[in-house]
Amino acid sequence: MTRGPATTLIHHPYRAPEGWEAVPVPVAKASTVLFKDTADLHKPRPRDGLTYRYGLHGTPTSYTLAARLATLEHAEYCLLVPSGLAAVTLPSLAILRPGDEVLVPDNVYGQNRYLTESWLPQWGVTHRFYDPLTVPELRDNTKLVWLEAAGSITLEFPDLLGTLAACRARGVTTALDNTWGAGLAFNGFEPAPDTHPGLGADIVMQALTKYPSGGADVLMGSVCTRDRALHDRLNHAHEHLGYGLGQNDVEMVLRGLPTMPLRYEAQDRVTRQLASWMAGRPEVAKVFHPALPGSPGHQHWLAVGGKAAACLFSVVFKPTYSARQVDAFVDALQLFGIGYSWAGPMSLAVPYDMSRSRNLPLPFEGRTLVRFAIGLEDAADLRADIEQALQVLA
């Protein structure tokens, strides 16, 4: 029987020989995954990262990334999701039920605040915002406590050890947003060297969009756990929410991982130089960076190792400068892009009016703050650029 060209091309008998070994992981893309025969189709296929069933549930490429991220975080299990935000929403959606309360630090990533304030109440879930520098009060219906180290924009470093220990003692599930630490500054599951018996968070998530990608080009997230029952619960929600990934994006993150420790360290070094220098400038009222003594939560950062820090610092200008002047300063920067996200190659600067985005009192006077995210440019050029832009404040 002769077949038409389409059938011939689709059912082509040639298979590439086995034995291809190379440094990068091949990109495996599929919706359909083929079974050998109906007996193979009917076999049970637990979602354990060892079998294939359908492209949405994992391919060799995505399983490989998940396994490497679990190792990075010192976890047993890792779920991949299509954005850092999806990694934020998954634990809350999977764990919280009507009548439960979730606690969220006041400096939490903005989208987690919106989820907590405007979505979760629809499902009968209540919330409280807590001061990240203190251990929050736990109540009988407190089901989940979020932590973020350091927190977004103002970068106060929370009392990780105190809060995680209090939650463990009460059996309250904890979720740590580890995007800032990237699995390198400390890890949420394991002990920090010589300081304490262990952080012991239950869930550690990351926006892979930031350091693991490193290219300002991919959106992705990870949700890691050590506990099988908790992982199964997250996995169940993951399955029903239909979180799929483009395997070319997965490949991009796999490509970013080997250079991540080098990038983290280089960006940390330049960020600290610029943050310390800015702290001594006459225009500046306050600089937030967890490694700077006097920055809120500095002692909590020391308590979890106190070695590495991410590429972020925030500057509060003296109240004599208006929001318009601070905007003009940001506009005068030539090497800093104006835009969200961070940990990519290009440095970024964003002015924030913090007056509407917090429930508790702000850790500084005044309204306007500029958050800097340091990229991979030459340090001297970045400093010279900030120096020339400060002239517009004069």
Ligand SMILES: *Cc1c(COP(=O)(O)O)cnc(C)c1O
């Ligand atoms: C960027 C970020 C997220 C969200 O990541 P996206 O991939 O942009 O959705 C979550 N948490 C923190 C702390 C972040 O900085």
